[in-house]
Amino acid sequence: MTASDLSTAARIRDAAIEVFGDQGFAVGVRAIAAAAGVSPGLVNHHFGSKEGLRAVCDDRVLELIRDKKVQTITAENVGKGMLAALAEVEEYGPLVAYMVRSLQAGGPLAASLFEHMVSDADAYIQAGVETGTIKPSRDPAARARYLMLLNVGATVLWMQMREQRGEKRDYRKAIRELTEELTPPALEFYTQGLLTDPSLLETVLPPKPEK
Template structure:
């Protein structure tokens, strides 16, 4: 193994440890705990990442990389949540992502905004390929779908029994939401043949005319 590979492996090991520790203890966890999990010293961590902020930023970028990689399919059944739930390699990412979302603040906003942007792009591709129908407001749909998933996931973590692992919570979330979500997306829920939607669109048009 080359020296460059050794360094890359060491950096990845530190990031994985950081995501596990921050994901379990919160974003205020000590660098000493990260070092202990990674099997290195704090000095070695700071030699690769100049500060805790830089380390957390690297962890967040890792989340973005995984989100991008798991949004590659045009199959809406084959979404990011399902990918993450079935791959043990993503366990540190799952922990860190869930903690960022639960903590809120700048990191959560950055993660969610990126997820919304990725969802908008993915939905647009699915529309283009005839997989899903067009939306009157693609940006709003991408935001709604993403926030629905994120909000449900945050609540799963909030309601989980003590001692349940992050992956168990995530896998249970996917297992219990895929069927109703696909049923809702495939068949809809209202029986009024779109009457309520059309009434709402009319109300929006009326508001726009009044504003002018």
């Protein structure tokens, strides 16, 4: 592909992320082409089909989320990094909208997206462990899956309830409201924990014997 082709493909992909997030995956190729300022034939030329385009959008959403998480978690001053991420959270409105729409749609692509999110979380949390900003886990993979179920599930439910109340579909505004509502209790939970007695953990999940 030439540089021009790559630029056109990236423009279509980025427009598709926004259109899918705003209108769902039943939207036609013509709407995506119009948003990208190209012909429907050019969309099919680059991606083969709407399903092919969606797979590329999945990869891009995962990439952007993963890169930002790694940057924040491994920052020399993790608190400052998190504050910076919170300050620009509206930028991630289209990505959150896309994720919500995908998981609501269900099916193999939604399941694949979630499994990739879990795998990425496992990797960037481990990066935080290695830099000393996150405590190690007795079962890193299980922790990553739990956190994704907790955070992604809460996001999908919060967004769905917002839509059911008839509020305007503005995902940049919505992600700001979600962040302001959930960040304080989440930070308390993450930094201070919940239970004062650790004996339950020792009973359910004993420490692994040292080799």
